[in-house]
Amino acid sequence: MPYLTTELRGDVALICLDRPEKRNAISDAFVEELNAAITWAEAVAKAGVIHANGPHFCAGLDLAEHVRKTPFEGVHGSRRWHEVFGRIQRGRLPWISALHGAVVGGGLELASSTHVRVADTSAFFALPEGQRGIFVGGGASVRTARLMGVARMTDLMLTGRSVDADQAERWNLVQYVMPEGAALDKAVELATQAATNAEISNYAIIHALPRIQDMATDDGLFVESFIASFTATSPEAEARLNAFLSKKAGSKVAKPGSNE
Numbered sequence: 001m002p003y004l005t006t007e008l009r010g011d012v013a014l015i016c017l018d019r020p021e022k023r024n025a026i027s028d029a030f031v032e033e034l035n036a037a038i039t040w041a042e043a044v045a046k047a048g049v050i051h052a053n054g055p056h057f058c059a060g061l062d063l064a065e066h067v068r069k070t071p072f073e074g075v076h077g078s079r080r081w082h083e084v085f086g087r088i089q090r091g092r093l094p095w096i097s098a099l100h101g102a103v104v105g106g107g108l109e110l111a112s113s114t115h116v117r118v119a120d121t122s123a124f125f126a127l128p129e130g131q132r133g134i135f136v137g138g139g140a141s142v143r144t145a146r147l148m149g150v151a152r153m154t155d156l157m158l159t160g161r162s163v164d165a166d167q168a169e170r171w172n173l174v175q176y177v178m179p180e181g182a183a184l185d186k187a188v189e190l191a192t193q194a195a196t197n198a199e200i201s202n203y204a205i206i207h208a209l210p211r212i213q214d215m216a217t218d219d220g221l222f223v224e225s226f227i228a229s230f231t232a233t234s235p236e237a238e239a240r241l242n243a244f245l246s247k248k249a250g251s252k253v254a255k256p257g258s259n260e
Contacts, residue, residue: 003030004037005053011195012188013041013048013093020054026106026138027062028077035084042092046195047202049187050088050114051098057123060105061138078137081106085113085139089210094194094202098187099123099174104162108173109138112147115206116190117174119165120183125173126162127153146213147172198236 003024007014015037017024041048052058088095088110097114104126111117127144129136136144136157145153148171155161165177178186194202208227212220 002033003027004033006037006040008044009188010192011046012191013045014188015041015048015050017050017052017058018054020052020056022062023056023059023102024052024054024107025059025062026081026110028080030062031080031084035087038084038087038091045093046199047191048088048093048095049098049184049191050095050110051184051187052100054101056101056107057097057099057103058107058110059102060107060109060128081109081138085110085143088113089115089143090207092203094191094206096187096191096194098183099165100180100183102126105129105136106138108144109136109140112143112173113139116176116187118176118178118183118187118190119168119174120178120180121165122180123165123168123174123183124162125156125164125168126160127156128160130157131160144173198231198234198240200231200234200236204231 003017003019005016005018007016015034019025019030038048094116095114096116096118097111099111099117099119100122101124103111103119103123105128108125108127127136127140135141140153152171156163163171163173165174168174169177176183176186176190204227208223212223215223
């Protein structure tokens with residue numbers, strides 16, 4: 001039985017986690033379906049949304065499958081998660097995740113690989129691996145820790161507590177909090193907007209920004225100057241800049257909430 005469904009809305013590819021009877025727990029087969037869905041999305045779309053069917057986004061690792069693995073099989077499984085989730089974080093498309101219900105363990109790791117996270121008020125976040133006698137294995141020690149900081153991640157893993165969507169926003173785990181049931185519409189709206197950007201700009205944003213954050217200040221500024229110059233001289237950038245200068249493009253930045 002498929003664990004995912006896909007849909008194309010204009011230039012936006014939607015990938016829906018569709019294993020609600022298991023709270024969308026992530027198995028090896030699930031990861032391989034996700035990998036295939038990413039390949040499809042990159043071929044047909046300019047931006048992507050990951051969301052889920054059922055009461056929860058994703059409750060994490062399929063423990064029934066994991067407990068039967070040898071340690072070496074566990075390493076290979078973890079590395080495959082890293083590879084596939086890495087295709088989201090540093091692939092061809094900007095990805096927005098729409099989160100609700102449990103965003104726990106591997107579910108939070110999957111969400112952390114997306115570029116913008118939208119939660120509704122039903123969402124809650126946790127990393128309960130410490131209570132299961134295991135350690136995070138889907139990238140949380142790198143991606144999630146960089147979002148919210150090592151101290152907060154340590155707290156979640158040591159205590160097993162969960163945080164709600166408002167707390168997650170304060171911790172930088174999510175960027176938007178919507179009323180219950182409204183996260184998907186907002187995620188599609190954001191992805192649709194991102195899809196109108198120049199492809200080279202989106203690529204630079206999702207690839208260069210995280211790498212620059214890992215650099216020393218002077219190194220990052222040096223790299224930024226080259227990326228800025230390279231993107232500004234592309235044919236698409238030239239056309240967009242000329243359209244703006246001739247007032248043909250409605251791209252004036254407006255104050256939030258205004259009708260300008």
